[in-house]
Amino acid sequence: MKAIIPPENLTELLERANMMAGVSLAQIATHRGIPVPKDLKRDKGWVGQLIEMELGATAGSKPEQDFLHLGVELKTIPINAQGRPLETTYVCVAPLTQIEGLTWENSLVCHKLQRVLWVPVEGERHIPIGDRRIGTPILWQPDPNELRLLKQDWEEIMELIALGKVEKLTARHGEVLQLRPKAANSRSLTQSIAENGSVKMTNPRGFYLKTTFTAMILDKVFG
DNA sequence: GGGTGATCATAC
């Protein structure tokens, strides 16, 4: 495998991303010497990591943007034949303790979503993984209205977490941003705030963007 | 059929 150097600037990143449009995942994988899985059941992050690698993102599990020096977060998004998202989009883990004084402006959600490079990839299950094609990338920055919706949902969710009501939160809360389990399984536990203010254990949660929201983002470009 | 809750792989 040949090493991919991180893009030096935004223009270079966009050039690389644009060159992948129309290319199949098998082409990328072959080029990189990576086997294509039969399905994604045990390789759920495969597509994302393949695209990450090809664009020269710094691999790692740091809670930071993929291209920190460019202020860009990379997200692959599975779409159907109509260009609509097939899945919600994971943003980041939700803090469940020590959240006093945490504001939207300095939250991880806000930071990660400041600028996102969306890379649509055909995701319908009847299409073999290798045959799935990459679409036209979209560099997105939330507009004032999108920012307002995100902030509103985030504040509402964090308020309930702060009140020790994380167990009462479901994916139905929030217009565009939702809170859902994010863990190895339902037995995973992490600390959270109890209703009496003490510490309790609960299933880890993550923030996800609902498909109605990401569909709007894709629509703004493709109509 | 769509969305919610559950789950998978991997690095550290």
Next chain:
DNA sequence: GTATGATCACCC
């Protein structure tokens, strides 16, 4: 366990 990358799969 916590973080990354997400999709699976069951229930409504």
